[in-house]
Amino acid sequence: MAAAFDCDVLICGFGPVGQLLALLLGDLGVKTIALDEAAEPYVLPRAAVVDDEVLRIFQAVDVDKAVLRDAQVQRTVTFVNNRGRKFEVLRPAEGDLGHPPLVSIHQPSMERTMVAAVEERALVDVRWSTRLETIDQGADHVDAWVRPTSGGPAQRLRARYMAACDGGRSFVRRTLEIPFGGSTYSQRWLVVDALVDPALENVPHPHFIGDVKRPTVSLPMSPGRHRWEFMVHPGEDAAPFERLERIRELTAPYIGDESVEFERAVVYTFHVRRAARWRAGRVLLAGDAAHLTPPFVGQGFSSGARDAQNLAWKLDAVLHGAPSRLLDTYETERRPHVKAMQDLAVRWGGVVQTCRPATGVFRDSILAWLERTGALDWIKDRAKPLPTCGAGAFATAPARLPFRRQTGALFPQPDRLDESLGLGWSVVARTDAAATRWRTQGIHAVVRPRDEWLSRRGLEWALLRPDRFVFACGGQGEVGPALAALRASIGPGVRSSAPAVREAVAA
Numbered sequence: 001m002a003a004a005f006d007c008d009v010l011i012c013g014f015g016p017v018g019q020l021l022a023l024l025l026g027d028l029g030v031k032t033i034a035l036d037e038a039a040e041p042y043v044l045p046r047a048a049v050v051d052d053e054v055l056r057i058f059q060a061v062d063v064d065k066a067v068l069r070d071a072q073v074q075r076t077v078t079f080v081n082n083r084g085r086k087f088e089v090l091r092p093a094e095g096d097l098g099h100p101p102l103v104s105i106h107q108p109s110m111e112r113t114m115v116a117a118v119e120e121r122a123l124v125d126v127r128w129s130t131r132l133e134t135i136d137q138g139a140d141h142v143d144a145w146v147r148p149t150s151g152g153p154a155q156r157l158r159a160r161y162m163a164a165c166d167g168g169r170s171f172v173r174r175t176l177e178i179p180f181g182g183s184t185y186s187q188r189w190l191v192v193d194a195l196v197d198p199a200l201e202n203v204p205h206p207h208f209i210g211d212v213k214r215p216t217v218s219l220p221m222s223p224g225r226h227r228w229e230f231m232v233h234p235g236e237d238a239a240p241f242e243r244l245e246r247i248r249e250l251t252a253p254y255i256g257d258e259s260v261e262f263e264r265a266v267v268y269t270f271h272v273r274r275a276a277r278w279r280a281g282r283v284l285l286a287g288d289a290a291h292l293t294p295p296f297v298g299q300g301f302s303s304g305a306r307d308a309q310n311l312a313w314k315l316d317a318v319l320h321g322a323p324s325r326l327l328d329t330y331e332t333e334r335r336p337h338v339k340a341m342q343d344l345a346v347r348w349g350g351v352v353q354t355c356r357p358a359t360g361v362f363r364d365s366i367l368a369w370l371e372r373t374g375a376l377d378w379i380k381d382r383a384k385p386l387p388t389c390g391a392g393a394f395a396t397a398p399a400r401l402p403f404r405r406q407t408g409a410l411f412p413q414p415d416r417l418d419e420s421l422g423l424g425w426s427v428v429a430r431t432d433a434a435a436t437r438w439r440t441q442g443i444h445a446v447v448r449p450r451d452e453w454l455s456r457r458g459l460e461w462a463l464l465r466p467d468r469f470v471f472a473c474g475g476q477g478e479v480g481p482a483l484a485a486l487r488a489s490i491g492p493g494v495r496s497s498a499p500a501v502r503e504a505v506a507a
């Protein structure tokens with residue numbers, strides 16, 4: 001007789017990506033165990049910024065306001081050239097996702113917020129100080145052998161699926177012998193975090209300093225905190241960089257009368273890597289376990305957050321009877337977007353890390369030219385890859401060009417729209433007739449007669465997946481084909497009227 005399941009999904013690694021996935025699964029009513037070999041959330045900051053896409057995911061699990069309480073909105077980003085001239089290189093446009101586009105955070109506070117929220121999810125069982133030691137997959141299950149880090153006997157946990165959120169050195173990825181390659185790019189940077197009072201007057205927002213002798217990044221984090229990053233040249237000994245006198249010397253040009261207390265200084269090697277595959281049977285890799293991105297555009301955790309959101313509803317759908325091939329679309333959809341973010345980080349990192357004086361002169365003259373011609377203004381609003389998918393779980397193939405996409409696009413969020421959509425599948429319709437048609441099919445629908453996204457495209461309705469990506473859209477004539485596509489790709493895994501799910505979980 002088959003042994004009973006301990007949970008539907010076992011999350012190995014309870015860092016920020018595991019925490020967010022646990023929240024999303026908990027809200028969907030998925031019985032989850034999350035384990036971590038650490039005794040508590042990591043206490044030192046790593047991620048410094050998150051974007052509006054991530055804040056929208058936080059909103060879905062009701063932690064956005066708490067995260068924002070300890071955050072700082074950034075409205076501009078400056079590049080300082082080798083001669084000290086300043087250029088505005090990013091002016092994150094107030095987007096249409098319902099949140100500020102760039103926000104400095106304090107990762108430990110953000111993690112504490114998520115961990116506290118997970119404690120309120122009755123269906124999520126968190127086990128700290130518990131290390132995963134062995135994985136064994138069967139036809140319908142994954143067995144994980146885990147042991148308390150204090151010692152004692154190993155225990156077997158049986159789950160239907162496992163999410164490996166166990167970080168860049170992922171034990172799960174190594175055990176499954178999944179190569180972690182893609183690029184040999186690696187660069188060492190000294191990362192210094194400090195408590196500051198008041199905020200540094202000289203650096204009120206993120207600055208990239210293109211000093212060819214020592215490329216530097218300086219940015220305010222959450223209120224009362226500041227970070228510096230200093231490039232360590234190949235061949236330089238890292239150890240002296242972590243000494244207080246050296247840190248004082250490097251940071252002195254940025255500090256006026258403010259009081260500064262250094263919290264930590266550590267030399268990191270930044271990598272660009274992607275796992276060769278993100279699914280092995282019933283095990284799925286997410287976050288740093290699947291990809292590593294250098295932090296120049298602040299997208300490491302943010303990419304992991306998108307993974308968690310993409311994966312959560314698909315796991316829930318498959319647990320409710322959707323074909324298991326739906327899980328393959330997780331990598332199909334996420335990998336190109338992760339790669340686009342990595343490419344952006346590498347390109348921008350290349351600009352910042354210029355060390356040859358002649359190349360620096362060339363770089364600075366190009367920047368000046370871009371500014372003179374107005375091209376920089378165009379670039380600074382469009383540098384970030386759009387939140388769209390070129391292929392995946394959609395009724396029809398998304399358009400080839402990202403800005404043309406309808407299916408495959410992330411639906412905007414005017415007026416905190418998501419709160420009226422619930423947690424599952426939903427329809428935004430311009431007419432009562434379209435909404436009624438979908439409601440009779442059991443899909444929750446809201447009517448927005450003047451919805452801008454729909455009106456601009458001449459559409460009557462859009463069917464949104466639980467992650468708010470457009471699965472299908474059209475007029476009355478397109479409802480039938482969209483329903484057929486929904487049945488074929490998701491089948492009984494379609495869950496709607498999600499507020500009822502929240503109530504069921506609470507009950």
Ligand SMILES: Cc1cc2nc3c(=O)[nH]c(=O)nc-3n(C[C@H](O)[C@H](O)[C@H](O)COP(=O)(O)OP(=O)(O)OC[C@H]3O[C@@H](n4cnc5c(N)ncnc54)[C@H](O)[C@@H]3O)c2cc1C
Nearest residue numbers: 013015017037046047048049132167287288298300301302
């Ligand atoms: C200097 C720096 C700056 C950064 N800046 C940004 C930024 O501005 N914006 C951004 O979005 N990202 C940034 N990042 C990246 C971001 O910090 C990471 O992407 C993010 O922390 C990864 O989260 P994760 O949950 O995938 O992995 P981790 O945070 O590494 O968590 C993995 C967890 O798995 C646990 N674990 C591992 N093995 C086992 C096992 N066998 N059994 C049980 N548990 C296990 C670990 O204890 C750990 O808690 C930055 C990173 C660095 C280093």
